[in-house]
Amino acid sequence: MGRYVVQRLGQMVPVVIGTTFLIYALVWALPGDPFAARCGDRPCPQNYVDRMTAEYNLDDPLPIAYLQYMGKLLTGDFGQTFSGASIAAELAQRYPITLQLTLLAILVEVVIGVAAGVLAGIRRGGFVDNLVLVSTLVVVSIPVFVLGLLAQVTFGVRLGWFPVTSDGSLYSLVLPAVVLGSLSLAFVARLVRANLVENLRTDYVRTAIAKGLPRQRVIGVHTLRNSLIPVVTFVGADFGGLLGGAVVVEGIFNIPGVGNMIFRGINAHEGATVTAAVTVLVLVFMIVNLLVDLLYAVLDPRIRHV
Amino acid sequence: MADPTPPVIVEAEAPAATETTVRTLGRDAWHDLIRKPTFIVSGVLFVIFVTIAIVPGLFTSLSPTDCSLSLSRQGPSSAAWFGYDNNGCDVYTHTIYGARASIMVGVLTAVGVLLIGGIAGTVAGFYGRSTDTVVSRLGDIFFGIPLLLGALIVLVSFPGNAETPELVTISKVVLALAVLGWPQIMRITRSSVLQVRSADYVQAARALGAGGTRMILKHVVPNSIAPVIVVATIGIGGYIAAEATLSFLGVGLQPPVVSWGLAISRAQDYVRTSPHMLLFPASALSLCVLAFIMLGDAIRDALDPKLR
Secondary structure (H helix, E strand, O other): OHHHHHHHHHHHHHHHHHHHHHHHHHHHOOOOOOOOOOOOOOOOOHHHHHHHHHHOOOOOOHHHHHHHHHHHHHOOOOOEOOOOOEHHHHHHHHHHHHHHHHHHHHHHHHHHHHHHHHHHHHOOOOHHHHHHHHHHHHHHHOOHHHHHHHHHHHHHHHOOOOOOOOOOOOHHHHHHHHHHHHHHHHHHHHHHHHHHHHHOOOHHHHHHHHOOOOHHHHHHHHHHHHHOHHHHHHHHHHHHHHHHHHHHHHHHHOOOOHHHHHHHHHHOOOHHHHHHHHHHHHHHHHHHHHHHHHHHHHHOHHHHOO | OOOOOOOOOOOOOOOOOOOOOOOOHHHHHHHHHOOOHHHHHHHHHHHHHHHHHHOHHHOOOOOOOOEOHHHOOOOOOOOOOOOEOOOOEEHHHHHHHHHHHHHHHHHHHHHHHHHHHHHHHHHHHHHOHHHHHHHHHHHHHHHOOOHHHHHHHHHHHOOOOOOOOHHHHHHHHHHHHHHHHHHHHHHHHHHHHHHHHOOHHHHHHHHOOOOHHHHHHHHHHHHHHHHHHHHHHHHHHHHHHHHHHHHHHOOOOOOOOOOHHHHHHHHHHHOOOOOHHHHHHHHHHHHHHHHHHHHHHHHHHHHOHHHO
């Protein structure tokens, strides 16, 4: 296990360096004036250009400028917004809210998704199975922002069951979390169903039934546990999608998280704020993926010995 | 948007046991397909959407610039079935004309991803060793950035305005999505090529003295491309949704381009008073995404002999 962790950490280092370099290069080093879009519809004031040039070392060759930028990132300096406020301070304040929202979304997708997948899988071809298959297909094809707007109007405005926008309480995050998690929920349900159907045909399940174990135990313990391993991988890989969706959902429901910061940054044409916030989200995504890989090794002993 | 390939699994149909004549894989797949309701439904939707995208004039006599502010936000009526938007434009006309930009972005992105990822994956899988390592690690780096967040960063750095030509705006979105989306196709192509590489017919070609290019083009690619095409088809749905999301956020397509994402973005401010502005473009978008996902799913089931 220890060797696996070290190996996995070693693999992550070049990817983190490559990814941050890629983002940096995409933002600052592509041909064209990097300041064309930073200050709304007007050209940037010269003192802002000078400040950003100094802050991002744009006069230096790309590799050196990138190294200096990474040095700043590592010490927690994410630069300043257009108005001069510290981006790091704002991120620190907003981060817990986005974390709450995404964790709630994961909770929704796993609990409902697994339940729906199991109900569909144990009676393959039945009514529940077809209902789950059709409804997940419908959910998959509706983009998150459409679902968000529809949910806001229906459950927030018309029915009044949920607050229309965030008021800081956990309850006001429930509807946004359901919207955010809905797409992944559909995938989780299908994944669990497919794995369950496959695992129900295996020899160890036949043995468990043959020795007279109750059906609940056969499905709940023997089959489900093995069917859940791919779900863990999926939730990890899908976390990046959730973060992308958080930008949309936080924008629609006006939740003061990191996604909202990006949403507002785009509308105000504040490129520096947007890129800093996105970089942080990408780093978080990578760390989460690393944790999921480690968790995977805990759940499935076969992985450790590869 | 999540990963553009949904791991969607659809029920495999029972094999038609009565047929006894020998069929090729392609004929066999087709034989399966035309008996599948999901394929017929998605195929019909696909044809309709593509026709709308190519000749929108067939479906409406108005043009998207025929707007009159006096009609602003009027609801559906017998004169305009889908109502009017905030600028007094006919929502039906805009929904019809919006198909072109959305489908163009989806299809072009899939083609771009197929080219970059397909070539990279074939080269990595076929030559192996250090080539494989370099290409795979490069793919890991691009794969580390979630599609939507990455595209957001690229597009924020290259904004357009109303004067940017339509094609430039569209190709910017396509490039942003393709640059970040290729590793997924690369990985699938690579694993598919790895399976084919050691097959007897490839070894036979090698023994007969075929060169690398000839082996790849004549033997490896035709035998390994099926799963790649399927994933790319399903991906089109995801790319269309991603384009709409980016346009909704304000970094994707820009007016005067007519697209579903932009129409929904405009509808956002009026959604409480004029829900028809949201409902019709959103339904068209969802239906189109659904068509591509279902189509890819049905083709995969037909091509995957393991499910039979």
